Amino acid sequence: MFWADTITDEVEKRYADKIKAGEAIVVRDEKTASGQVHVGSLRSASLHAIVADVLRSRGVNVNFFFEINDFDPMDGIPSYLDEEIYKKYMGVPLCNIPSPEVGFDNFAEYYGQEYVRVLDKIGFGATVYRASELYRSGAMNDLIKMALKKKDLIREIYYRISKSEKPEGWYPINVICERCGNLSATNVTDFDGELVTYTCSSDTIKWAEGCGHSGKISPYNGNAKFPWKIDWPAKFVAKGVDFEGGGKDHYTKGGSRQVAETIAREVFEHEPPYGVFNEFFLVGGKKMSSSKGNAATAVEMSTILPPHILRLLLLKIPINRQLDFDPEGDAIPILFDNYDRLAEKYWSGVKDDDTQLFNFIHLPDERGDLPQRFLPRFSQVAFLVQMPHMDTYKEVEKMKESELTDVDIAELDMRITYAKHWLADYADDKFIFTLQETIPEIANTLTEEEKKATTQLAEKISQAEVLDGASLHELIHEVKEESGLSPKEFFGAIYKLFLGKESGPKVGWFLSTLGKEFVVSRLRLEK
Template identity: 25%
Template sequence: MPTVAQSTETDWVSRFADDVIAESERRAPGTKPGSGSGPDSAPVIVVASGISPSGPVHLGNLREIMTPHLVADEIRRRGYEVRHLISWDDYDRYRKVPNGVPGIDASWAEHIGRPLTSVPAPAGSPYPNWAEHFKAALTDSLAELGIEYDGISQTEQYTAGTYREQVLHAMRHRGDIDAILDRYRTKDKPKKQPQKQGQKKVEEAELEAAEGSGAADEDDGGSGASGYYPYKPYCGGCGKDTTTITSYDDETTELSYTCAECGFAETVLLSEFNRGKLVWKVDWPMRWAYEGVVFEPSGVDHSSPGSSFVVGGQIVREIFGGDQPIGPMYAFVGISGMAKMSSSKGGVPTPADALKIMEAPLLRWLYARRRPNQSFKIAFDQEIQRLYDEWDALERKIADGSVLPADAAAYARATGTAGGELPRTPRPLPYRTLASVVDITAGAEEQTLRILSDLDPEHPLTSLDEARPRLDRAENWITTQVPAEARTVVRAEPDHELLTSLDEQARESLRLLVDGLDSHWSLDGLTTLVYGVPKTIAGLEPDAKPTAELKVAQRTFFALLYRLLVGRDTGPRLPTLLLAVGADRVRKLLGA
């Protein structure tokens, strides 16, 4: 297998890694980036992701993690020390009750405005609060995907006073922050260009894809009678952020606030008070400076004029004396056969959902092969079979050396990390074949093993474990994503009415097929047989090139076989179906 280093000529991950290393050298000239501790060494290279566990963390959110992961992994492969920081924005306010989440009801609305870590988890959850419930499912998936990271809880950071000096500094410079924000508040919104309807829908979907994240609020604080403040206390009475600061003294750090929700009011010393946080447009750049972040991507909603990433670049330099990270915009991730993803609308597929129907390397590959600004779809419908075919074809190109460099790099990044190879299926049989077999057998292991062993009689499968985990993923796809009415049910008895209505040519076609079963009993052999019968009927040689007329005859023959075997005009690929049904039962159903 080629290494990433051999295949990076046109690889976007390598180009970003080059930029990150160069930026690290710029920030600490004369030192080797990521060289660790020591008087002549630079800090470890930091790349970052931010995830708000406000609901199911979906496959669009995964791009926020996968993009820096791939770049960090490339930097590690080059021998540098790098830290991938995932900031859990669990001290964000609970904004709305999401749809489609089991174990909750309308009563959760009473918690709107409280930190995510102060909201009860859905009923029946083993986790102590809302944020931990939704973090847990994602962390399991990240482990399966081979993603190495350091997680930081913003609840823990703020309530421990970790950012105290940064909070006090922001409050002292609140006038300067307000002036920066005002540069964008006073700008006229850019005129929208005429859009095609399809383009408009895609852009709207992209802008909503980050819904549910802390960043989605684009909160820059507010100005009241006493001025602008970049800090928001959580109320000491009701625990919500429905508070307004009424006064603040820079010298004593005495802060007074009132709560619009419950009427509570108090005066505290901000130098000792830990129940609040900087507003988002100040919080994000503060953390860039505090953590020394060199690379962090952002969604399309953060890249417009006046958005948090653009404004953050001004604030991190002018207020906190830091540098804005290299920040590529990442585009929308869709689901094949589903509407666009939004955490608040419910039913959005998560990484855990995807990993039930596809192996981790395939999911990694979908993110690795596309530049961050390219949108793509993840298949939960029949398209997953084509994706697996494409993946298997790539593996064959890797094996015979015909692969393009960028494709080889994406494959290497998908199948392993700097820490080693990801688990893989020993005998990766075609996904569509596995799906057809488990569809027909309803997962019966003995029958499944018999059929899979017949696929290649010269090298029969000796155990289903050889086909796992791909076999299990295909079975999960059939049982969870394929509607019951689309499942394959083999007829119990022959369709005598149809058989007696056939003309002589159709009967001869069935006879040729039945007579050739034993001598063609393998996947390749049966493929040759079912395509060859119409050629023989037409008086053509077995290797004859298909004509328009022959293709019509083949489709007609295939439809007849499907009706006699499964009572429909279509079904799984016929060679697989024949293997699954078994020669004796095929003969019976075809009237032999």
């Protein structure tokens, strides 16, 4: 069963009455806009978006919210920003920090909107709102009052669930200092039912500087913010959330999910939403050099892969399994091959988990109308675009063995674009090929047996009438058998002669793209 169907079944079971009554199921996801969004966040995005999507496909009414969390304080300065400029904002809510680029209201808008554009592009878009709006609108006021009144219960829950000790007199809220605007440096010491008393001091937390001010202020309408473990359940209540998961790191025993659910029930007297965790998304990473693109960001990932292929990457394995992706290796060609296999199945009329997945990797408005088209292998397209003397369209037409239609050409154009991007910015050297105009130096390493075999192949090819990939494949295997060489030795010898390296694309197909005369003379070591 497609994993998202299993989770959606559970959502339908839990909220059967609500669904029956025609009420909307609320799905929520959020991301703190503290800098360029890491690709890992796309896993959370895919979990929530696919559950909303599958529910809708079953006719269920859904409100899917995405929160740009712009009310969290800056708690670290991204490496690509000037520390000297930003260190004074440590502890200040992100919505009150200037944008690094002109044209955006604030820091959080700049990074938040960038991420939202990615989500929209890949069909994971939702109704967007900001955490600052939620607080400023007053929607959190009652919850703030409840939490302040039950501060000792919250303290006890922190200790009971996560063994974390808060000092006596601790209040579960941070206010924004009226004088300096810092949130993390303030410490609330009293609540009289209407106003909180606070001090703003560098002693409150190591990394934020306070101004020494103390005062009294209303904690409502955006003057204050909950710490994360209370913020989360308060949002469950304020938005009426039915489905919301989170990263695996929050789901440990005694972790923030468990604390949040307990606070939802015991403090806010509200049943928390159903949710599951998402595993991490790792980018083959450590060895990625800085001269190459930065696939670790969601934005960059959305330029390396077209939307449906990125959705395939995100949806093909269950959400509770780790996803590892190395854009420098063969992960991208393999991903396209996966797509091609699913497409073939889908177009042959099969209905199973694979075709269900195939359906959902396309955007809702593309589904049901997926034109059958020729899908040239990505690895072969990536090879062809590196051969300046070859017409990629003609070669693909040969593969198809009939004229390319408009949809075939659109598909090929798309694959050419992404293949070029991959080759230019990511692909490992072993995928980079240059056809050698003259016999390369490495040909000197060929053994006598290998030379004998390549000459033998030249003879067979010169006598052959038909020279396509399949017939060449046969000839090559005949010669290999006769020569007694291993595939690695024989194919390696051929690649060395033409490409100056020991590996290359499928050898029969490769030679078929080069022209008989050239192939024969090169195999004879003539030029």
